[in-house]
Amino acid sequence: MVSTGSTNESFEYAPAPESRGIVDIKASYGLFIDGKFVDGRGEAFKSVNPATEEVLAEVSEANEADVDAAVKAARKAQRGWARMPGAERAKYLFRIARIIQERSREIAVLESIDNGKPIKESRDVDIPLAAAYFFYYAGWADKLEYSGFGSTPLGVAGQVIPWNFPFLMLSWKIAPALACGNTVVLKPAETTPLTALLFAEICQQADLPPGVVNILTGAGSTGQALVSHPDVDKVAFTGSTAVGRAIAQSVAGSEKRVTLELGGKAANIVFDDAPIDQAVEGIVNGIFFNQGHVCCAGSRLLVQESVAEDVLERLKRRMGTLRLGDPLDKNTDVGAINSAAQLSRIRELSAVGEEEGAERWSAPCELPSNGFWFPPTLFTGVSQAHRIAREEIFGPVLSVLTFRTPAEAVAKANNSPYGLSAGIWTEKGSRILQVASELRAGVIWANTFNKFDPTSPFGGYKESGYGREGGRHGLEAYLR
Numbered sequence: 027m028v029s030t031g032s033t034n035e036s037f038e039y040a041p042a043p044e045s046r047g048i049v050d051i052k053a054s055y056g057l058f059i060d061g062k063f064v065d066g067r068g069e070a071f072k073s074v075n076p077a078t079e080e081v082l083a084e085v086s087e088a089n090e091a092d093v094d095a096a097v098k099a100a101r102k103a104q105r106g107w108a109r110m111p112g113a114e115r116a117k118y119l120f121r122i123a124r125i126i127q128e129r130s131r132e133i134a135v136l137e138s139i140d141n142g143k144p145i146k147e148s149r150d151v152d153i154p155l156a157a158a159y160f161f162y163y164a165g166w167a168d169k170l171e172y173s174g175f176g177s178t179p180l181g182v183a184g185q186v187i188p189w190n191f192p193f194l195m196l197s198w199k200i201a202p203a204l205a206c207g208n209t210v211v212l213k214p215a216e217t218t219p220l221t222a223l224l225f226a227e228i229c230q231q232a233d234l235p236p237g238v239v240n241i242l243t244g245a246g247s248t249g250q251a252l253v254s255h256p257d258v259d260k261v262a263f264t265g266s267t268a269v270g271r272a273i274a275q276s277v278a279g280s281e282k283r284v285t286l287e288l289g290g291k292a293a294n295i296v297f298d299d300a301p302i303d304q305a306v307e308g309i310v311n312g313i314f315f316n317q318g319h320v321c322c323a324g325s326r327l328l329v330q331e332s333v334a335e336d337v338l339e340r341l342k343r344r345m346g347t348l349r350l351g352d353p354l355d356k357n358t359d360v361g362a363i364n365s366a367a368q369l370s371r372i373r374e375l376s377a378v379g380e381e382e383g384a385e386r387w388s389a390p391c392e393l394p395s396n397g398f399w400f401p402p403t404l405f406t407g408v409s410q411a412h413r414i415a416r417e418e419i420f421g422p423v424l425s426v427l428t429f430r431t432p433a434e435a436v437a438k439a440n441n442s443p444y445g446l447s448a449g450i451w452t453e454k455g456s457r458i459l460q461v462a463s464e465l466r467a468g469v470i471w472a473n474t475f476n477k478f479d480p481t482s483p484f485g486g487y488k489e490s491g492y493g494r495e496g497g498r499h500g501l502e503a504y505l506r
């Protein structure tokens with residue numbers, strides 16, 4: 027399970043697994059409606075550990091009647107929640123944030139078990155950030171009149187989130203909605219429902235008034251029933267562009283407000299004056315963080331021709347030291363692919379890359395025999411027309427393209443239906459400002475990548491969606 031250095035060195039790491047004893051996974055879970063867990067009326071489904079294929083729990087599926095019950099509960103709770111002074115609502119959000127901190131190890135372990143992501147990421151990134159979003163929006167709850175977006179809540183928010191950052195995406199959705207006086211019905215992804223259900227317990231622990239947060243597990247049809255429910259005032263969706271488009275069509279002509287956070291195909295642009303070793307770390311972080319299951323992943327490396335050979339050599343050497351394996355091992359850099367379905371999408375698009383004539387190189391590492399795995403991989407000889415350069419792969423696969431001039435770098439970076447994020451690596455501050463001003467991307471990092479902060483708005487251009495989450499701007503989606 028341990029990948030060894032590909033060059034002269036060869037490391038063996040003693041396993042350092044985080045104990046899963048801290049987590050109490052129940053055999054079956056109900057839906058969280060009106061402050062209580064109730065059985066769903068749909069067919070129960072199973073959530074598995076993608077690193078082992080072990081069945082973790084049976085989870086209820088919410089059908090239309092359950093969606094209706096949850097929306098009614100949210101509606102009933104909304105008036106009281108909105109009338110509560112902002113400073114009082116803030117107390118609940120601060121309390122939730124503190125409980126997340128107190129239970130962070132438990133949440134992180136559960137997240138890694140259900141999702142497949144390395145424990146060092148869930149422990150150091152996902153869960154601390156989730157707490158930070160609750161702290162941040164708690165601070166806004168009594169200052170909404172200074173937001174610039176009004177201070178009246180929209181009402182009931184129907185929120186649908188994907189499986190790549192289950193708990194973090196939940197916090198991005200729920201914290202601003204509640205701070206503004208809305209109540210929510212949230213549907214987590216089918217393959218990663220468990221931390222959302224743990225969040226439901228946290229709501230109980232925080233004594234949140236019943237109905238303010240409702241969690242409905244289920245698959246796409248549950249999501250569809252939720253976003254099309256006539257008494258939902260606001261739809262917030264994070265997921266694929268295809269589903270986002272369907273949702274936009276289904277709510278067109280209604281009074282519903284919509285925000286969509288969709289896919290991406292970010293360019294990570296390395297200029298010849300960049301500090302190469304730092305850039306290599308940024309490239310690795312950009313595409314292999316969370317197995318590349320990141321909407322803003324730096325999946326297209328644009329490297330200046332004069333340094334391309336050097337960068338690629340160092341990148342391959344670095345990729346050879348990534349440790350792939352047990353997500354609960356604290357040494358692990360690359361965990362499991364979230365589902366069999368996602369693994370087959372990654373394999374399919376990678377095969378297309380080879381058919382189209384790009385050259386594939388995968389880090390030499392042993393893949394565990396159970397579970398869903400894909401080695402850190404890069405493609406060279408990629409042209410802009412190739413599907414691996416255009417389509418989101420949502421996996422640990424990097425396409426490498428080269429450029430000669432800054433203008434060419436910008437043109438190539440913008441040659442994408444997406445516009446979520448981008449990275450720039452250069453020593454020149456003036457070049458950062460120039461290139462950033464020409465890139466059509468919602469978030470641009472310079473000499474770093476994949477940095478998130480609750481004070482900073484996040485969102486895309488073009489087919490990456492519309493609306494912003496995070497920061498003061500994130501309040502706009504929940505106020506009128």
Ligand code: NAP
Nearest residue numbers: 187188214215216245246249250265266269287288289321
């Ligand atoms: P997805 O298939 O669109 O699913 C997202 C969520 O929508 C899931 O909860 C899904 O339920 C649900 N859903 C499916 N069909 C639906 C429908 N017709 N109506 C309402 N809800 C429906 O996307 P995914 O494959 O899980 O996630 C990967 C995608 O999310 C990538 O494209 C990625 O770029 C994008 N993403 C974007 C951001 C961002 O902030 N821009 C962040 C993270 C991910 P099931 O899970 O049960 O299918």
Ligand code: MG
Nearest residue numbers: 073074140217
């Ligand atoms: Mg799972």
